[in-house]
Amino acid sequence: MSSDTTPRSGPDAGSEQIGPVVEETPVPDPAQDPAQDPARDPNQGAAPDPWQPGAWAERSRADRRRRWQVGGALLLAVVTGTAATVLVTLPERTDVPGLATPNDGRYAFPELTLPPLPVGASAPAGSELKTHAADLRALLLPLPADAVATTPSAAPSASPSPSASPSPSPSPSASASAAPSLPPVAGRWIPCDRDAMLATDDAYALRLTTDACRGAAAQGWTAADGTRTELRLFRFGSGDEAADYFAGARTMDRTKDIGATRLDDDGVYPIAAGQADVRLSEERSGGAPTGSLCWLQSGDVVALVQMTNPHGVPAQAFRQVVALQSSLLA
Template sequence: MTDQPTAAQPEPQPESQPAPASPAAAPAAPVSVPPQAPVPDSVWARDAPVVPEAPAPAPAPAPAPAGDPADGLDAFYAPPAEAAAPAVDPEVRRARRRAAVRWGCAAAVFALAGTGTALAVTAPERTDIPGLATASDGRYTFPALTLPPLPAGQGVPQSPARTHHADLRYLVLPAPKEAGGARVPVPFPSPAAPTASASADATATAAPTPAATAPAPTAAAPATATPGFADWVPCDAFLAEQQGDAAKARMVLNRDVCVGATVREWTASDGTRTQIRLLRFDSTSESWDAYTWLRGKGRLKAVPDSDSASTKDWDTVEGVSLTALNGTKKGGAKNDPTGRIAYLSAGDVVGIVTMTNPGGVAAAPFRQVVTLQADLLS
C-alpha cells in the first residue's frame, strides 16, 4: 500500500481573548444607539439592484346597501339611525309657541306705535310741533295767489306790448296773515265790459293834466264790494311821497301819461309797514321811461337816503325788471336797513314796493313781497 502524503493542516490560531479590563476603570454606562438601517453583509451589496417593494393591496370596496339599485345613492347618503333628531317634548313645544305669540304681539304693538307716531308728526303743521319748528326768518303767510279775471274779449298780455287788461286793483298783492289778512284767496267779482262813463273817465285821465287821476270804479266792481281790494288813487298822490323835486316828478307822470294808480298798505305784527303802489301808463315805452326816472332820480320820504342792493340771487320773473334799494340807516339787533325800496317794470305798469321799520327790515320778507308782486304782474 502506497503511502499518500498527507496535506499539511493549518495550525489553529489562538482565539483572541478580550483584554482584561483595568481594575481601576469603572464599568461604562450603556449608550443608546438609534436604530440604523441594516448594513449589508458585504460591501459589494451596495451595487446590488434594489428591488421595489410590492404595493399594499387596496381595501375592497364596501358592499352597496341592499335595496333598489335606483335608490342606492339615497340609501348611501341616508343618515344613520342613531343621528335622527330626538323627539321634542310636548311641553317644550308649547313653551316655544307661547314665546312666538308673545314676540309677535310685541312686534305688532311696536308697529302700531310707530305708525301712530308718524301720523302724529306729519299731520300737523311743522311749526306746531315742539322741537321741529324752524326759526322764522320774518317771511309772511299769504293766501294762494290767483290771477284776476279778464274782461270779455281780452286775452292774456303778450310780449312785446304786455298791456294789462285786468283791473289794476286785483293785481296788488293781498295783505298777509300777520297783518290781519285772510289765508283764503280773495274772491273776484265777475268781469264786466267797461261802461261808457268809465271809458270817458279813462280818456280824460289819459290827458297830460297836472292832476292826472285814475278812472273811477264802475258799478259792476265797486271798490268796497269785496273786502281786501286795493283802492283807486290819483296818479299825483304819489307826488306827496317824493322828497326830491316834486315838480319834476309831476312832469314825468304827465309826459308819460299815467292813466291809473292803486295802492295797498299794511302793518305786520313785527312792526314793518309795507306799501305797494301800482301806476299804469298809456304804453310800454312810456312806462319804461317813468320807471327809469323813478329808480334813478326819485327820492321817497320814507327812505330818504338809499344805496343800490344786489338782486342777482333772487328768483327771476320773466317780463319784469327789478331795481332794489336799501336805506343807509341801520337798526335792530341784526343791523338791518330801516327801509327798503323796490321798483318793478312790467309792460305798461310800474310797481313801487316800500317797507320800513325802525327796528330794521329783514331781507327775507322784503324779497318775498317783491317776488310775489312781480309774479302777479308777469
C-alpha cells in the same frame, strides 16, 4: 421546618395573595341607575315620557304660549311704529319739536290767484305789447297773515270813480238777473299824483302826466314786526311810456317816508319779468336799513314797493314782497 414548595391547589389556593391587594370597583348598571343614563340631563329632573298620558298636551300648551309671546311682541312693535308715524305726520313739520324752522322774517300770504281777464283779452306773457288787461287793483299783493291794513281796501269800488249819489237797493228779481259781481280785489284806486308815488316834491310827479298815467292803485299794511309796506301800481298807455317813467322814477333818491338812499348793487332780487331798481336807506338799525325801495317795470305797468321799519327792514321779507309782486305782473 418544611421544605415543601409545591403550589397548593384546591379551594384554599386563592386565600393567600402575594403583594398588595387591589379592590375592584363595580361598574354600575345604567339600567339600574337612572342618574347615569347619558340620554338624561343630570341638572334637570326626569325627562317626561312622551308616551305618558298628558305629555303631548303639555307640549302643546308650551307651543301656544310661545306663539302668543312672539305674536304679542310683533303686535306691540307694529302699534308703536304706527303711533310714532302718526305723531310725526299729523302736525305740520314746523310744529314738530326739533324740526321747527326759525322764522327769517318772511310773511305768510294767502294763496295768490290771478284776476280774470276781459273777454278776448290775453295775459301779458301772451301779449305782443305786454299789456295788462286785468283789474289793476287785483294785481296788488293781498295782506299777509297777522297784518293790519293801513288803507281802506276791505270794500273797494267796482270802478275808479264811484257814484256820488247812492242808488236804491235792487229788488230780488233785479239782483237775480244782474251779472255776477267781480271777485274781491286787494287794493283801491288812487289818483295819479305826488302822493301816489310817495314823492317829496312835484318834480317826479310831473312825469306821471308827461307819460300819461292811465290809472293807479294802492295797497298797504303793517306787519306784526312793525314793518310798514306801501305798494303802488301805475298803468300807462304802452310799454314805452312805462319804461320812460321807470327811467325817471328810479332816480328818485328819497320819498316822504325814507330819507337819503343808495343803490343796492350787491342785492339779488328774483324778478319774474321786466326790470327792477332797488334803493336802501342810508339810515340803518342793527345792521339793516330802516327803509327799502324798489321800482318794477313789467310791460305797461310800473310798480313801487316801499317798506319801512325804525328797527330795520327784514331783508328776506323785502325780497319776498318784491318777488311776489313781480310774479303777479308777469
